[in-house]
Structures are given as structure tokens and as C-alpha cells.
Amino acid sequence: MAVHRTAILVFGYREMTDHLMTTYARQPITFARGEGAWLWDEQDKQYLDAIAGIAVCSLGHSHPAVTDAICRQAGTLLHTSNLYQVRHQQTLADELCKVSGMERVFFSNSGAEANEAAIKIARLYGHKKGVQNPQIIVCEGSFHGRTLATLSATGNRKIQAGFEPLVTGFLRVPYNDLMAIENIAKNSKEVVAILVEPVQGEGGVNVPAPDYLHQLRQICDRQGWLLMLDEIQTGMGRTGQWFAFQHQDILPDVVTLAKALGNGFPIGACLAQGEAAQVFQPGNHGTTFGGNPLATATALAVVKTLTRENLVKQASDMGEYLLTQLRARLGNNPAVANVRGLGMMLGIELDRACGQLVHDARAQGLLINVTADKVIRLLPPLIIDQAQADQIIDTVCQITERFLSQAT
Numbered sequence: 366m367a368v369h370r371t372a373i374l375v376f377g378y379r380e381m382t383d384h385l386m387t388t389y390a391r392q393p394i395t396f397a398r399g400e401g402a403w404l405w406d407e408q409d410k411q412y413l414d415a416i417a418g419i420a421v422c423s424l425g426h427s428h429p430a431v432t433d434a435i436c437r438q439a440g441t442l443l444h445t446s447n448l449y450q451v452r453h454q455q456t457l458a459d460e461l462c463k464v465s466g467m468e469r470v471f472f473s474n475s476g477a478e479a480n481e482a483a484i485k486i487a488r489l490y491g492h493k494k495g496v497q498n499p500q501i502i503v504c505e506g507s508f509h510g511r512t513l514a515t516l517s518a519t520g521n522r523k524i525q526a527g528f529e530p531l532v533t534g535f536l537r538v539p540y541n542d543l544m545a546i547e548n549i550a551k552n553s554k555e556v557v558a559i560l561v562e563p564v565q566g567e568g569g570v571n572v573p574a575p576d577y578l579h580q581l582r583q584i585c586d587r588q589g590w591l592l593m594l595d596e597i598q599t600g601m602g603r604t605g606q607w608f609a610f611q612h613q614d615i616l617p618d619v620v621t622l623a624k625a626l627g628n629g630f631p632i633g634a635c636l637a638q639g640e641a642a643q644v645f646q647p648g649n650h651g652t653t654f655g656g657n658p659l660a661t662a663t664a665l666a667v668v669k670t671l672t673r674e675n676l677v678k679q680a681s682d683m684g685e686y687l688l689t690q691l692r693a694r695l696g697n698n699p700a701v702a703n704v705r706g707l708g709m710m711l712g713i714e715l716d717r718a719c720g721q722l723v724h725d726a727r728a729q730g731l732l733i734n735v736t737a738d739k740v741i742r743l744l745p746p747l748i749i750d751q752a753q754a755d756q757i758i759d760t761v762c763q764i765t766e767r768f769l770s771q772a773t
């Protein structure tokens with residue numbers, strides 16, 4: 366018995382997670398509550414959150430407008446299904462179309478499902494044009510989700526390995542490479558769409574050339590292809606515009622959203638305009654939960670709060686400040702390959718793997734992420750103030766410099 370108790374104390378963490386599938390290499394910390402950009406763990410230690418649940422909690426934790434919307438709607442009506450009209454779904458679609466310039470919305474519960482809808486739209490669009498075997502161009506280094514179709518679209522072998530046979534119908538090109546797409550355009554009659562992230566998130570905060578999306582739009586117009594943007598991470602103000610495509614003054618045919626749309630309440634969306642908005646007919650696609658009254662009332666509160674608190678502009682200004690400061694402090698270090706970003710989506714690429722920095726930062730009370738092995742990724746809530754921005758900069762620079770001077 367005594368031995369058993371000791372085992373629980375020593376391996377308490379493992380005991381706790383024994384009944385969860387081993388899908389994640391989780392950090393040894395459990396959060397109990399949050400407020401704004403702050404989180405507290407179960408020992409009441411305080412952390413500054415510079416990852417925001419992976420670009421989800423853009424309004425910070427426990428935002429009163431979101432909490433209020435959830436509580437009020439939970440006491441009124443949770444779910445009715447899409448057999449019926451859903452008032453908040455219609456209103457949310459109106460608001461999203463207003464800020465995006467798109468025309469129609471399909472609501473899902475996650476990012477991967479929003480991309481599944483986009484992929485189905487592209488295939489149906491192709492078949493309606495008489496293309497027997499429609500192909501979608503996707504990029505190396507991309508991330509589109511973990512369902513079978515979206516992991517097949519994803520440009521990362523680690524995510525696909527072991528899940529073959531993959532879904533066919535995707536043609537892969539390097540990111541930010543227009544010639545590769547032009548070559549496919551010359552040789553293939555089966556392409557119906559391009560699916561691309563305006564800034565690659567999981568792939569390492571890769572920012573393409575300033576006119577990349579503009580050029581993709583022109584190619585798609587010329588070829589009759591759909592331009593489909595995965596804005597699941599970049600959308601909802603993250604990059605300093607409501608949607609990243611608005612930096613380039615173009616309109617895509619399809620845009621997918623999720624992450625920050627519900628500030629932590631699960632909801633995704635597939636937006637479309639033009640021909641792409643007319644493709645789905647009753648029976649072509651659906652979901653039981655997607656767009657239910659609770660999810661859409663919550664997302665509606667998120668959209669209104671982003672507008673009321675002027676957070677898209679704030680993301681642009683504060684993102685610019687973070688990028689400038691990080692470049693000034695780290696840019697001259699020979700082991701720092703690149704400091705880049707767009708709005709509040711920032712990446713610091715080192716010349717070596719740096720997963721250790723996640724733990725170093727946590728020990729200093731800061732939550733960050735490392736992606737693509739070598740890239741420190743910062744995705745702070747859009748609501749951070751100057752002092753919090755400075756704390757992020759100071760801590761990241763300090764731990765990075767120490768890590769680079771110690772490592773061999």
C-alpha cells in the first residue's frame with residue numbers, strides 16, 4: 366500500500382493520463398483558470414500566455430462578452446439541428462460576410478471539417494464542369510488538419526506516415542513558388558483549385574512574397590480554378606487584418622476559418638463567393654452539431670468584440686512592435702536565421718532544433734511554442750498590453766540568447 370502511494374506521488378502525472386490515448390506529448394502542467402493573457406496552474410503559479418491555445422483565445426481567457434454569450438445562450442437553447450432555421454447562424458453568416466466580402470457560409474465544429482467542406486466544394490465544382498478526376502494543388506510545409514482528406518492535403522510526411530492509403534487528388538508544389546504552379550497549369554487539365562495558407566502556421570510561420578496571393582488569384586482567374594485559402598490560423602484579425610488575404614486586396618473563392626472564431630468554443634466555417642458559393646445543394650453536405658445556437662451565439666460575441674475593441678488594428682500595431690523589437694534584439698545573432706511574422710503571428714527561426722525553449726520559457730512564467738523543430742512561434746492574444754508585450758520580448762530574448770550561448 367505504501368509503495369503504491371509512493372508510485373502515485375512520483376508518477377502522479379502518468380496515473381492521471383493513463384486512460385487518455387497517447388496522442389500528445391503533453392507538457393507537465395495543468396491550468397486551472399485564466400483571465401486576459403494570464404493563466405494560473407493548479408499550484409496557482411501565474412503564466413503569461415503567448416500562444417493563446419494555438420491562436421484560439423485571441424480575446425484572452427474568460428473574456429466577459431464571451432462568457433456572457435455562452436451563459437445566456439446555454440440557459441436559452443443549446444441545439445436544434447440543421448433540420449431547422451438557426452437564427453444566430455444566419456446572423457453570424459451575415460457578420461462574417463460583411464467583414465470578409467464573401468457570400469455564403471457553412472458552419473462546422475473544427476478547422477479540419479471546414480477544410481473538408483472546401484475540398485468537397487472543389488471536387489463538386491470540378492465534376493459540374495465535366496472534370497472526371499479533379500485535382501487540388503497544395504503546398505509543401507502546409508497543415509490542413511488530421512482527418513484523412515486534410516492530412517492527405519497536408520505537406521508534412523510525419524503527419525501522413527502510417528495512415529496510407531492517402532486520399533488522392535492532391536498535387537504538391539513548394540510554398541511561395543509560382544513557376545511550379547505554372548508548370549502544372551501547362552500540363553494538367555484536371556486541376557480545379559488551389560488550397561493554401563496565406564501564412565503557413567504549423568510549417569514555421571512562413572510568410573510568402575507580398576504579391577503571392579495576388580499572383581495566385583490571377584492564375585486561378587485565367588485557369589478557371591478556385592482560390593481556396595486556409596485562414597484557420599491567420600483569420601479573425603490574427604495578422605492585423607480581419608483576414609490575411611486583405612493585405613493583398615484580393616477576394617478568394619473559398620476561405621476556411623476555425624481557431625479564433627469561437628475564442629475556445631469549438632466552431633469552424635467554410636466561406637465562399639461566386640460560383641463556389643452555389644455548388645452545394647441540399648443533401649451534398651451536412652453536420653449534426655455544426656453552427657448550433659450555442660456555438661454561433663458565442664462566435665457572434667467574438668466578432669462583435671473584435672470590432673468593438675478595435676482589436677484588428679491593435680493586432681497590426683502590437684504585432685509590428687513585437688517584430689521590430691525581436692528583430693532589433695535577436696536579428697544580429699549569427700545563430701538566428703530569421704525573425705518574421707505578420708501581425709500577431711511571429712516566428713524566430715534558429716539554426717538548430719530548439720524545443721527545449723518551450724520548457725525554459727515555462728520556467729520563466731511564459732508560454733510559447735516551437736514548430737517545424739527550429740522556429741519559436743508566438744501567437745499572443747490580440748488583447749495584450751504594452752507591459753505584456755515587453756515581458757514576452759524580454760523573456761524570449763533572454764532564454765534564446767542563453768540557449769544559443771550554452772548549446773554546442
Ligand SMILES: *Cc1c(COP(=O)(O)O)cnc(C)c1O
Nearest residue numbers: 475476477508509510566597598
Ligand atoms: C489548426 C489548423 C487546422 C486544423 O484545425 P482543427 O480545428 O485542429 O481541425 C487546419 N489548418 C490550419 C492552417 C490550422 O492552423
